[in-house]
Amino acid sequence: METSSVADYQIPDELLYTQEDEWVRREGDEVLIGVTDFAQNQLGDIVFVELPEVGGTTEAGAPFGTIESVKAVSDLFAPLTGEVVAINEALEDQPEQVNESCYTDGWLIRLRPGDPEELEGLLDATTYKQSVSDRDQ
């Protein structure tokens, strides 16, 4: 395994990102949210994901669930305020999907954002790449 560099992490150009290593994909007036390749790599083997109830709400910057690796429990921070319209139930039995396909099958929640302006505050791929590069050792 070679030393990590930004080039080793997938950071799709079409997504938006947060400093807490989440990605946001716009799909009409809903968004899909997950954790990035850098995040899943840092966490290690994911063994448990705790997600909010469908119909619940999220508040930008506040925890909306937890993601657990073998060794540790980490909070998931909501990138946006909104209503949870769907959660990825497959993660209950297959939490490792987050490691294996964090941008597709490993998605976490689908949200209807309450404040479209909040999307402006998210990072684009270039900015996120820099953030990863700054933090990666």
Add this chain to the structure above:
Amino acid sequence: MADGAGVPRQDEAGALRRTALHATHAELGARLVPFAGYEMPVQYSSIKEEHEAVRERAGLFDVSHMGQVQLRGKRAIAAAEELVTCPVSTLAVGQARYGLLLDESGGCIDDVMLTRVADDALFFCVNASNVEPARDWIRERAGANVKVEDRSSATSLLALQGPSARTILASITAEETPLPKRFRVARCDVAGLRVLVSGTGYTGSPGFEIYTANKDAVGLWEALAAAGEDHGLLPAGLGARDTLRLEAALPLYGHELGRDTDPFEAGLDRFVKPLDSRFIGADALTERANAKDPRRLVGFEMIGRGIARADYEIVVDGDVVGRVTSGAPSPTLGKSIGLGYVPRSMSEVGTRIDVRVRKNDVEARIVETPFL
């Protein structure tokens, strides 16, 4: 993860220390973390993968951060006899035994592996997080005619664990120096290096711990890695070491053991010689053993959805009755397991308990240990 309970050992500058294998770990792409004052590999590829390698084939660990305190002299055996809970005078030369160092109140200073290397010499292998307290305790109480030497910094220690460990090690060990049996040690010629091979381990799988001089550590690691390649040997870090020992229900100092726990609470009765023998803590243990409803360490598995972690509360009928000391998902069992203290009256196998996981009380059940 074992968070290195106790004062971390660091050099004068406060920087983390490194074992002789640091460069090797870095080359292998290990994730290095601070542990007991050292920079140690927590994983190389993935904890699950490394754990599975040990259970099914073999894994190679650098545990050089652990300490070795040697006792030599006419009174070495007698001195050790008074310091630990296990019998010492009956240890044969070349034999190893597990025991506990207790203080006068019966609380645990460290759990140790004792190895007798000569008629008048033995050494304690002590936890990395406890080297200074254990060494100082031993030094203060060993008495006259015993030379106490801290060999920790001069010694590297590798652990080769798994069903293929013996085959791999034998393939590079000279025939004239055969490998020892379980709980025995032998001086062997491994890949042309003189090492002390111990038939011990901390994973619950068969295997060896190999003591060597620091200058030979890299050579030894590389020889083992090469010999193990065709057997699917993987380097394994502290993350896997913790999940493996948890499945084997082996206690970890700072979690199941501490100054406020005695060996009986921790279920280690069989490592305590009769209380009328003279050893530090014997009197206190007699009193503690008479307590009305002492704590008892139990193993449990999660039934509901949730992972138990150290320091989570254990709840029965809505009341907090104890605490989790270690917990994690078990890669081999495919379920979450843990160890924790409950009152002895509630410790029977099959008892339903709840573990408070953040805001929810999640169902669990006390099971037999070891878990495998």
